[in-house]
Amino acid sequence: xxxxxxxxxxxxxxxxxxxxxxxxxxxxxxxxxxxxxxxxxxxxxxxxxxxxxxxxxxxxxxxxxxxxxxxxxxxxxxxxxxxxxxxxxxxxxxxxxxxxxxxxxxxxxxxxxxxxxxxxxxxxxxxxxxxxxxxxxxxxxxxxxxxxxxxxxxxxxxxxxxxxxxxxxxxxxxxxxxxxxxxxxxxxxxxxxxxxxxxxxxxxxxxxxxxxxxxxxxxxxxxxxxxxxxxxxxxxxxxxxxxxxxxxxxxxxxxxxxxxxxxxxxxxxxxxxxxxxxxxxxxxxxxxxxxxxxxxxxxxxxxxxxxxxxxxxxxxxxxxxxxxxxxxxxxxxxxxxxxxxxxxxxxxxxxxxxxxxxxxxxxxxxxxxxxxxxxxxxxxxxxxxxxxxxxxxxxxxxxxxxxxxxxxxxxxxxxxxxxxxxxxxxxxxxxxxxxxxxxxxxxxxxxxxxxxxxxxxxxxxxxxxxxxxxxxxxxxxxxxxxxxxxxxxxxxxxxxxxxxxxxxxxx
Numbered sequence: 168x169x170x171x172x173x174x175x176x177x178x179x180x181x182x183x184x185x186x187x188x189x190x191x192x193x194x195x196x197x198x199x200x201x202x203x204x205x206x207x208x209x210x211x212x213x214x215x216x217x218x219x220x221x222x223x224x225x226x227x228x229x230x231x232x233x234x235x236x237x238x239x240x241x242x243x244x245x246x247x248x249x250x251x252x253x254x255x256x257x258x259x260x261x262x263x264x265x266x267x268x269x270x271x272x273x274x275x276x277x278x279x280x281x282x283x284x285x286x287x288x289x290x291x292x293x294x295x296x297x298x299x300x301x302x303x304x305x306x307x308x309x310x311x312x313x314x315x316x317x318x319x320x321x322x323x324x325x326x327x328x329x330x331x332x333x334x335x336x337x338x339x340x341x342x343x344x345x346x347x348x349x350x351x352x353x354x355x356x357x358x359x360x361x362x363x364x365x366x367x368x369x370x371x372x373x374x375x376x377x378x379x380x381x382x383x384x385x386x387x388x389x390x391x392x393x394x395x396x397x398x399x400x401x402x403x404x405x406x407x408x409x410x411x412x413x414x415x416x417x418x419x420x421x422x423x424x425x426x427x428x429x430x431x432x433x434x435x436x437x438x439x440x441x442x443x444x445x446x447x448x449x450x451x452x453x454x455x456x457x458x459x460x461x462x463x464x465x466x467x468x469x470x471x472x473x474x475x476x477x478x479x480x481x482x483x484x485x486x487x488x489x490x491x492x493x494x495x496x497x498x499x500x501x502x503x504x505x506x507x508x509x510x511x512x513x514x515x516x517x518x519x520x521x522x523x524x525x526x527x528x529x530x531x532x533x534x535x536x537x538x539x540x541x542x543x544x545x546x547x548x549x550x551x552x553x554x555x556x557x558x559x560x561x562x563x564x565x566x567x568x569x570x571x572x573x574x575x576x577x578x579x580x581x582x583x584x585x586x587x588x589x590x591x592x593x594x595x596x597x598x599x600x601x602x603x604x605x606x607x608x609x610x611x612x613x614x615x616x617x618x619x620x621x622x623x624x625x626x627x628x629x630x631x632x633x634x635x636x637x638x639x640x641x642x643x644x645x646x647x648x649x650x651x652x653x654x655x656x657x658x659x660x661x662x663x664x665x666x667x668x669x670x671x672x673x674x
Contacts, residue, residue, distance in 0.1 A: 207343030209376040227378065231310050231333040234383050237390045238309055243472050244383055244390060246486055247479035252304035254506075255515045256297050258541030260287060260522075265535045279531040282323065286526070290327040299327060304514060306332045307370055308479065311379035314348070315366040317525070324530040330365065337367065337377040345377070366525045368518060386478035393471040400464050406436045408461055412445070415452040427451075480510035503545055515540050560587040562595050 237244050262283060276284065290296050299315070306313035306329075314330035330350060338347040338359075348360040348367070370379030383390075414431075416424055431445070445453050476486060482502035483490065519538055527533040544551065555572070558564035567581035584595045593601055 202344065203342050206341050207339065207376060208374045209378070210339065210341055210343070228333060230384065233387065234309055234381065235333065237383060237387065237394075241390050241393055241475070243393070243475045243486075244309075244386070244479075247476055247481045248305055248308045248383070250481060250485060251308055251479065251510060251514060252301045254511050255304050255518070255540065256300045258543045260296050260300065260538055261541050262287070262536050263539055265537060277533075279533050280536055283527065283531050283533065283536075286324060286327070294329070296327075299329060300518060302329045303368060303518060307368060307379070307381065307514065307517070309381055309383045311370045311372075311381035311384060313368045315368075316360070317364055317366060317530070319364070324526060327366075335365075339377055343377065363529070366521055368521045370517070382479045386475050389471045389474040389478070393468065393475065396464055396467050396471060400461070400468070403461055403464070409436055410455050412453050412455050414447065416447065417451060419451075480506070482506050500546070500550075507545075559585075562586050 238248065239245070262280060287296050290299050294302075303313040303315065310332040312332050312335070314332060314335050316328040316330050317324045318326035318328070331352075334350050334352050336349045336351065337345055338349055339345045345362055345367075347362055348365045349357065350360070351357045369377075370381060372378065372380045414427075416427060419427075427447070447453060472488075473483070476483065476488075482505060484502045485506055519540070522538050527536060527538065555564060555569055559566065559569055562584035565582050565584050567577040570577060570581065586593050586595060586598060
């Protein structure tokens with residue numbers, strides 16, 4: 168055997184044989200096995216020094232302070248953030264089994280699930296779970312990051328607390344491996360958390376990194392312009408919206424000019440001075456440079472408002488902005504669907520993924536249950552009832568299921584699905600027999616109709632007369648005896664077969 172053949176057999180592809188059943192490994196990989204070698208964006212080189220890490224986030228803390236001021240000053244930012252946070256948590260948090268043995272979404276609680284439910288009912292002495300998660304959604308939309316402190320007892324979480332996102336710093340190495348968290352409130356009150364003591368939820372960032380980018384930060388420029396626009400409007404209305412004028416007081420002295428300026432502020436500026444004439448003496452001339460621009464300011468306010476709410480993904484109708492003839496706005500139901508698909512569901516899933524991993528899997532060791540927000544039907548009640556009625560008519564719903572959804576007790580016979588039309592009602596169990604009866608009825612009606620197809624005149628026999636030759640069979644007792652009467656009535660089975668053969672022959 169040559170060297171090439173030996174190498175091919177030694178290192179070549181293994182012959183195809185019947186493989187043994189693959190056993191799925193349930194053991195999670197160790198931290199050493201999943202350690203990355205790439206570098207994370209935004210981390211300083213000397214990451215071993217905690218002070219350098221804290222100083223590197225000083226610029227971020229300034230941005231977070233500006234975002235908090237924007238939330239407190241710009242009503243459109245606060246309206247969008249509050250609306251999304253309330254909508255995400257409107258249904259409340261619930262624990263759902265993965266595979267319910269009864270098929271109705273319920274299963275017996277294990278001791279771990281019972282302790283999880285206790286944590287959901289009482290997360291801390293000051294906040295409930297809905298309020299806690301609403302603060303999480305608010306911090307995500309405003310700062311891009313949210314932090315939850317986990318209090319552990321015997322290795323299981325027993326309490327959850329919200330942490331101020333503006334005072335939190337993530338401690339990690341150059342590769343982004345998180346080793347802990349630091350909270351620095353004022354330089355004096357400082358605390359260090361372990362990696363398992365904090366649940367960190369962050370939004371997407373364009374270049375990655377340890378921190379997320381919030382919609383409020385993306386809208387910071389139009390928010391700043393909106394603040395200046397509103398300040399200009401406030402000043403205009405405070406001064407009574409006066410026109411911008413040029414005044415030529417001739418050759419008056421500086422004292423006279425100063426006295427005229429003070430008199431102009433007293434008598435011609437402010438809401439009470441609207442409509443007061445401007446009076447000059449000693450040959451003074453006034454010329455209006457530009458007219459009032461309140462309408463332009465209000466139009467700029469609307470344009471900036473639309474930019475801000477578009478950054479958060481909130482339709483105008485959800486904020487009470489109703490504009491007639493707004494092209495491209497869609498109906499209220501279409502805007503609600505867009506709002507839920509593009510804004511609410513992504514935020515909710517981001518929060519649930521973190522809670523399911525840190526609380527259920529790592530905290531309680533639960534793998535066959537998951538947390539989810541309860542779904543709320545936002546549709547119009549008339550639309551919901553019309554859909555239920557259609558489902559009842561075509562058999563998708565039974566009567567008792569419909570009654571159960573509206574809170575009514577079941578009735579006898581209400582568990583049988585029916586098919587309802589304008590002319591008849593039938594249950595789906597007898598639908599096959601009814602379909603056969605329809606076929607027989609339609610084919611029988613077709614058979615009773617006279618045949619309208621033209622016939623060959625040569626095939627028609629001449630009418631018999633009394634003088635012509637008589638048919639030999641037309642005698643008493645024979646087949647064509649006229650005295651035998653009408654032929655017997657055709658049975659339904661024979662009629663069905665004959666009509667079916669004639670219909671198939673015409674195809």
